[in-house]
Structure formats: C-alpha cells, structure tokens
Amino acid sequence: MLHLYRIRYFLLILIIAACGALWPGVQAALKVDNSLSAWFLPDDPALRAYHAFQQRFGNDEVVILAVHDAQPVLTPAYLRAFQSLTRELEALPDVAGVTGPGNTTLPGRGLFSAPRPLLTPTTTAADVRGALLTLPTLRQTLFTPDYTTARFLIRLRQLPDFDDRRGDLLAQVQRVVYRHFPKERAHLGGVGIVYAGLNALSQHDFGLFLGLGYVLMFGVLLLVYRNGLLLLYTLGIVGLATYVTLGVYGALGYRVNLLTVLLPIILILLGIMDSMHVINERNRLHTAGSPAREDALQALGNVFAPCLFTMLTTVAGFLALLSCPMAILRNFGVFAALGIALCLFFTFVLGVLLLPLAKAPARTAAATHVVAHRLVAFYTYLLARPRFYGGLSVLLTLLLAAGLPRLRSDTYTLGYLPTSHQVVRDHRAIEASWGPYMPLELLIEPRPGHTLADAAVVQATFAFTDSVQRLRGVGAVVGFLSLYQAGLEAQVGAKAGRLHASQGALRIVQQQLSRNYPNLTRQFIHEPTGTGRVTVSGRMLSARQLTATVDTVLGIARATLGPVARVRPAGYQPLYAGIVAYVTESQTNSLLLSFVLVFGLTWAFIRSFRLALLTVVPNLFPVLVLLGAMGWLGISLDTATASIASIVLSLCVDDTIHFVYSYQQQRRQGLAPAEARLTTIAHVGPTIVLTSLVLFLGYAVMTLGSLKTVQLFGLLTALAVAGAFYGELVIFPLVLKRFDPE
Structure with a gap:
C-alpha cells in the first residue's frame, strides 16, 4: 500500500x-x-429469421389505432377527421403507409373497373354502410359490426437506425393522432408502443x-x-x-x-x-x-x-x-x-x-x-x-x-408496466372495443407444384382460417386470402364463398390485385419466393401461453394446409415465445x-x-x-x-x-x-x-x-x-x- x-x-x-x-x-x-437487439444475440437463429421476414414484408412493428365512441363513428365530423388524420400520417417521412377508413378504396366490379375511394367530402353514414354491405371482409378490417370503433394500421418504415429512433417516431405519430382525437377516444397499441x-x-x-x-x-x-x-x-x-x-x-x-x-x-x-x-x-x-x-x-x-x-x-x-x-x-x-x-x-x-x-x-x-x-x-x-x-x-x-x-x-x-400506465389502459381499451389485436405472423409456403393462387391452396387456407378463429382468444385472421376474398366479394357479393375452388375466378382477382392494389398486395404476397403472409390476431399473452397457442395453430395448419403448403411462424412473436x-x-x-x-x-x-x-x-x-x-x-x-x-x-x-x-x-x-x-x-x-x-x-x-x-x-x-x-x-x-x- x-x-x-x-x-x-x-x-x-x-x-x-x-x-x-x-x-x-x-x-x-x-x-x-x-x-430486440438489446435482448437477443446477433447470431440467434430466431432473430435472423425475424430479419428475413422483415426483408420480405417490411417492418412488422405496426401501430394499431382504435378510435372508439359510444355512438357510431360515421358522423360527418369523424369521417372528415379520418381523412385528414390519414393524410397527415402519410405525410410523415418515416411512415410507410396507413390502412384505415381514411384512404380505403373500394374494388370495382369488373376486371377493368377502377377502384373508388370509400370516403369523399360528401360521403354520408348511409353511403359507408351501403358500400360495405356487400364487402364484409373489407368492413371487418375497418369497423366493428356496430360501427362504434374504427381501426387504423400505421406501418413504419424499415430504417437502419429504427431501434434508436423508435421513441421519436412513435411520439410523432401520437402527436398527430391526438391533434385529431382526444386520448379518451383514440387508443394506440402494438409491440412498438409497449417498447416505448x-x-x-x-x-x-x-x-x-x-x-x-x-x-x-x-x-x-x-x-x-x-x-x-x-x-x-x-x-x-x-x-x-x-x-x-x-x-x-x-x-x-x-x-x-x-x-x-x-x-x-x-x-x-x-x-x-x-x-x-x-x-x-x-x-x-x-x-x-x-x-x-x-x-x-x-x-x-x-x-x-x-x-x-x-x-x-x-x-x-x-x-x-x-x-x-x-x-x-x-x-x-x-x-x-x-x-x-x-x-x-x-x-x-x-x-x-x-x-x-x-x-x-x-x-x-x-x-x-x-x-x-x-x-x-x-x-x-x-x-x-x-x-x-x-x-x-x-x-x-x-x-x-x-x-x-x-x-x-x-x-x-x-406485465412489466404498472396497471395504471397509459400503454396498459390503451391496450385494455382496444381489446374491449375492437377485440384481440396482437399479430401472430405466419408464412404460407406452397409445396412444389403449387402456388398461392392455386384453388387447392386457397381452399386449404380458408379451412385453416375457419378452424383457427374458433380458438378462444383469437380475433380476425387476415392475409393474402383476405385479398382474394375481398376481390371475389366485389365481383359476386355473397356468392364469393362458392368461387374458392374456381381457378378462373381466382386468376381474375389476382390480376386485379396486381394492377389496382400493388402496394397492398406486397404486404401479404412476396412474389420472388411465392410466399404468402397470414396474420392471426390474438390477445396479448405471456411467452408460455403464446408458445402453447403457436403449437395449437401449427397443429391446425398441418391438418388443413399440410398437403399443399408448409406453414411456419414468423415476425416478433416467435422470438417472444422462445x-x-x-x-x-x-x-x-x-x-x-x-x-x-x-x-x-x-x-x-x-x-x-x-x-x-x-x-x-x-x-x-x-x-x-x-x-x-x-x-x-x-x-x-x-x-x-x-x-x-x-x-x-x-x-x-x-x-x-x-x-x-x-x-x-x-x-x-x-x-x-x-x-x-x-x-x-x-x-x-x-x-x-x-x-x-x-x-x-x-x-x-x-x-x-x-x-x-x-x-x-x-x-x-x-x-x-x-x-x-x-x-x-x-x-x-x-x-x-x-x-x-x-
């Protein structure tokens, strides 16, 4: 010393x-x-698979916005707010796109019919109800059955420094949302919101x-x-x-x-x-x-x-x-x-x-x-x-x-957050007004000799969807099949279910989607690999509960889609479950x-x-x-x-x-x-x-x-x-x- x-x-x-x-x-x-970079090792196979999913379909940290009122949200004030909110969100440089009532376009009836916007400056509540009456698949992605809740999906861009900027990006989104709707009526959810x-x-x-x-x-x-x-x-x-x-x-x-x-x-x-x-x-x-x-x-x-x-x-x-x-x-x-x-x-x-x-x-x-x-x-x-x-x-x-x-x-x-936290309150409000909303991403990879547009694959995917939706705690299931279903509904209305086995009808819908809705199609179909994306909405679960749910869903997938396609979980949830x-x-x-x-x-x-x-x-x-x-x-x-x-x-x-x-x-x-x-x-x-x-x-x-x-x-x-x-x-x-x- x-x-x-x-x-x-x-x-x-x-x-x-x-x-x-x-x-x-x-x-x-x-x-x-x-x-995720703070939680998982860079060479973790699950993390590499997650990044591969993002390269195909973009950033999966979607912000869910549910606008809820005790009365239907089809009043002129709400409809104007939906459009202005969407325009302002889409103007943010780090927002890749918005899916919601404010910018939805209705598919045309014929092969060469141009799509038209759901909302215009003169649209009324009756117009909205009438337009969506024969398009139930589209309606359920935008509104609850009683029209008291509208849902927006805000997709953020895949940026190299996204993890560092997540807080600032979400703060921008929140400021825009709260300029149009008060906090007690606008509820934000999603993985990114929890992270923030x-x-x-x-x-x-x-x-x-x-x-x-x-x-x-x-x-x-x-x-x-x-x-x-x-x-x-x-x-x-x-x-x-x-x-x-x-x-x-x-x-x-x-x-x-x-x-x-x-x-x-x-x-x-x-x-x-x-x-x-x-x-x-x-x-x-x-x-x-x-x-x-x-x-x-x-x-x-x-x-x-x-x-x-x-x-x-x-x-x-x-x-x-x-x-x-x-x-x-x-x-x-x-x-x-x-x-x-x-x-x-x-x-x-x-x-x-x-x-x-x-x-x-x-x-x-x-x-x-x-x-x-x-x-x-x-x-x-x-x-x-x-x-x-x-x-x-x-x-x-x-x-x-x-x-x-x-x-x-x-x-x-x-559960890491206090029950009084705004994120927890918003989560509960979304589940109460809209239903289960946390996404479980699945990749549908057709087996050799099949494509996503094959009638056999489409029919099997619908069978899978019907079975999964019967599970407790599961909400809407959307994906590439939803695009086909919405396209068929635009053509034949309530008879759309009969055309799942029609290869000709499916081919027409596929052409219409590629021409009129290329950006939307890319969200659910990865053309270079022929892979389809299906999103199962569910409750926010613990990792153990999610593991059990994923195992059940994959069991259903093997029984319904097994002969024509391989199904595997993707996105954030498999990381969380692991x-x-x-x-x-x-x-x-x-x-x-x-x-x-x-x-x-x-x-x-x-x-x-x-x-x-x-x-x-x-x-x-x-x-x-x-x-x-x-x-x-x-x-x-x-x-x-x-x-x-x-x-x-x-x-x-x-x-x-x-x-x-x-x-x-x-x-x-x-x-x-x-x-x-x-x-x-x-x-x-x-x-x-x-x-x-x-x-x-x-x-x-x-x-x-x-x-x-x-x-x-x-x-x-x-x-x-x-x-x-x-x-x-x-x-x-x-x-x-x-x-x-x-």
Missing part, C-alpha cells in the same frame, strides 16, 4: 483524464433501448435509483460515521465506478435497458460494502496517538486479500451470466462485473488519497464494540443449542424446497457456473477444500430462499429474475469469506476453534451486520420502482439477503462447529 500511496497523485490525474475521455460514452449510455413505454419507465427508474441510492448511502454513512471525508470517500468509490462503467458501456454502443437500469444501485451497494470493510478495519486499528496515515495504510493492507477475493467471487457470479443465451443477460453480467472490479480499484486508490486525512470517530468505535459484544453473546447462546437451531434450519430448508416444484418460467412484457426456453436455460447454466466459479475461487483463496465447502454450501440457503419464495408466491422466472440466483450466491458468500479469512488467521495464531470463532465474530461481525442491513435496505428500495422487473429484482434480492444473514449468523456457525471441532 505504501507504493500505491507514493503514486496517488499520478493515479488521480489518470482518473480525471479517463473521466473526461469517457464523457461521450456516458451520454450515449443514458439513452434507453429495450429493442418500457423505455420511458427504464429511464425514469434509472434516475430514481441513482438518486435513491445516493440518498441511502449519504444517510447511512452520516448516521454511522458522522465524517465528511469518509462520506466523500464512499461517494467517490461508487460515483467513479458507476461513471466509468457507463462510459465504457456507452462507448461500446450499448444503451440502458430493463436490466442495466439496475447497475447504479448494485454498484452503490457493493461500493458501500468495500468501503465499510476498510473504514471499520481502520477504526479498529486506531489507538490514541497513532498516526492516521499508518492506520489507513495498514487497514487497506489488512483487507486487501479478502476484498480482492470477495470481488472475484462476486464478479464470477455476474460473469456466469455469459452462459445465458440472451444478450440482455450477458451484457448485464459483463458490465456489472466491470463496475464491481472498478469499485475495488477505487476503494484502494481513493483510500490512499482520503483515509489518511480522516479522523477515526471514537463514538463509532464504541458502537462497534457494543455490537461485537452482543454478537459474541449470541454466538455463545446459539452454539449451546445446536439441536434446536439445527432442527429449525432443516425445517426452513424443507419448507422452502417444497416451493421449488411450483416454479415456472414465463415472461409477460405488458424466451421461456431461454430463461430456463439461463437459470440453470448461470447458477451451476456461478457455483463452480465461486467454489473454485474460494478454495484457491482459503487453500482448504473442507473450509471452502463449508463456506459455499451454507450460502446456497439464500438461493433456496429466493427460489422457494418465488415458487410459493407464484413469481415466474423471467429475464430479470432468472439472473438473480447466480448473483445472490456470489453476493452472499462475500461476508462468509471475510469471516473464514479472519478465522484462519486466528487459528494460525494458535487459538482453539471455539475461541477463534468468537474472536472472529467480534472482529468482522459488526461489518457483516452493517453491510447486510445496507444491502437489504438498498434492494428493498427497488420495490419503489415503476417497472415490475425492477420491483421483483429488489424484493427477491432483499429476501435473499435476509436469508443470507440468517445463514451467516445461524447455519454457518453450526456447520463450522460440527465440521471443524476442537
């Missing part, structure tokens, strides 16, 4: 220079991105937890130490670690998302833990008249080894997330690990700068002595009753283990890898297989608390909660390592096991109590967040910290006494 002390000003200059260089990265990192809501709340929670974390740290340090320099020391550790981590994060092109919004509070809490171990050791060493510099440097030297290895075990727990198949978890693990390593670095660099200048408060030393005396008394009481507390621990373990079979993997993106498998794999891989890494590092540090095993195994209890509580409370494993178990293991083993390190030192000095245990708890016990309290309160603060992922992460981690505290004060001493006897 003396060498580090001698170059302290050089290190300070390097830190200042690094902070200046990383400022652009910090600015970039603070932009929020919860897009998540982005806004992520940014809100990032600022909230950054502020709350510093307030918590400020309050705890002032309450405990009552020293401005010690407060500056800890603020410097976590502030610099957070700043540099975000600077590197942003410089590498990453943006804050649902998980990395948690980075500030994690770094704040772990930075506090490191600083408290150093400060408490300095206070313990201080005696009347002892030089402050020697006390500070000796304290830093004494805690360097255990702090280094607790940092490594914690980093190992976060790096275990690299085994997960999802980008959002991998990036979270990597940059949390970077921030934790930086916390340790700044703990010692700022320690040689500031600690020699800070006085050791006598009041804190006296309070620490009182806590140490009470912990020794508790240990003596506990170890005198091993059967009772051992039996209690076994009972708790069995009770928590009984919750494990109840665990389920699932993700419900809309999250269930990813989450399960992430939980299993990361927890196993975390255990192996933590145990290996602990063994390397302690150099005793038996003590390493005694250190790590009791710390599986907080993991059991976490998973058992999730099972009993019905909390699903999702993208946020799947990462907690490995993190909890690495966090909770830290205090045990400090205990075992001190215990080994006492044993080497010749103390018997019983005496060494009591001396150790008196030495490190007060810091363990204080850091556990800070961790519990810090993670409990996360329940104040807006995002459900943040709330659950905070709640579950706080429960695990409480379980770790019980394991540290009850289970670990019992195990240590049993397997390291006199």
